[in-house]
Amino acid sequence: MSPHTKGLILTAIGGVTLAFDIPLIKLAGGDVWSILLLRGSSTLVAALIAWLVWRAISRDVPPLIPGKAGLAVVACYGVTSICFMSAVFYTSTANLVFIVAFSTVFSTVLSWVFLREVPRPQTLLAMGVMILAIAIIVQDGLSSGGWFGDLLALGAAISIATAIVISRASGRDMGFTPLIAVIAPILVGGTMVASNGLNVEAPWWIIFDGLVVIPIAFFLLATGPKYISGPEVAMFYLLETVLAPIWVWYIFAEVPSNQSLFGGAILIVTLLIHAVWQLKKSRKRRLAA
Template structure:
């Protein structure tokens, strides 16, 4: 069936599924590039930055105007948070297992619920508290295993990345402005950070094709598709498709690199996934219907 003949909800499901599926290849592509962390950060960020610049110029030439990339001081703060989260993310990829990164990053929505409660007065529902408690148990199991395996730093970086993303999303909601392009603009900041640190380590990437593919096509498409999702779906439904990375990224790495997660990671990750799925399904059943697409209004 042609895409234009699909219902708005079906379009949202398809687009958001493709976004979550594409995002699951982020970590495997970083690993395939086989490079040093700051070199990977620089090239990945530069590719996305160049793509964003080209799109901005194209829109400017076509329409005579272009979308606002950084909406005021809040936009700068949000961009900084996204850039720092990218740095933490790559440090985690290089210092712990893929499964640990994927499962700990899944704590992001719970961080968001806590920050919204603290700074916006939005008290989480009982099911969110229950999910947070279960996920905390899962993270403790994973981190406890890392104490023996020497991966504590990488796990901490994954947690910091999730916290920065949650902070960026909370600030975006509190501001009420359009921050759709801000995560992509943030790549200019992360590129500068990587570029400065390369001076000490030197440029090292054995297979640059994979990180260029990631920064130029895969990651920008993934974040675009996941950003479009709420246009057709409820926030709870959209959030479920982020779980694709949590589930699939460790599988791709296992197939490509034979990196088998420790038993403790699988147990902790299973608890986290079960809590997230339960929370998402409960949220879907209690939220308002998905927004109506403008083309059907």
């Protein structure tokens, strides 16, 4: 298996797993600070346990924070977590996933400017089609959110893109870095909970989210830039845009509109076509070598 193929597979699994995050947050039913504290604490515990076990059985364990680049990525993911979690409560899900989806565009621009990674025409075309598909999905909900929540979502999109590009530029293994980045959300959430008290109706859902879903998703997505370009990694974050409404459909019996299903079908087909094209191109390069 080529490194590029490995990167595509890892980020695809990470993107699918991340789509469970918003439904689990909604199932927990709490205020933003309590959710932020429990989700971050659970994620940190899971990350430290996994790292210690890995270190006990192998010397080839990735560092928790690989140098200055790792510190920068920690800061970016810390901002992402706080902005994203807050945006869940201050704007509509449609607004949130639409704006965060623009991390693909931000990642492409940043990679182009700072890494001189000129995107292939096929990648630019795929991104354009996917953005159009997302616009179709959330067209009816764009006016339902507040400006504050929309700005938080924009902050999450920019910080995700920045973290991806820094990871790509460093070439270091950042698998555990976004999981350690939850320290900042824990401190912020803990400070507010200390003043207002813990308010979560079903804490087991958010604990499961922090212990299992978030560590798997962000470990794989953060490992992706080691093998594939920033724009390609960012595209797999878009899977949450189409899959999260499907999970909500099953869990909360909220039937998505025909418009959402149509846009989701376009997005999935585009991702598949682009991934297959990348796999074939990677295979040809390997055979030529």
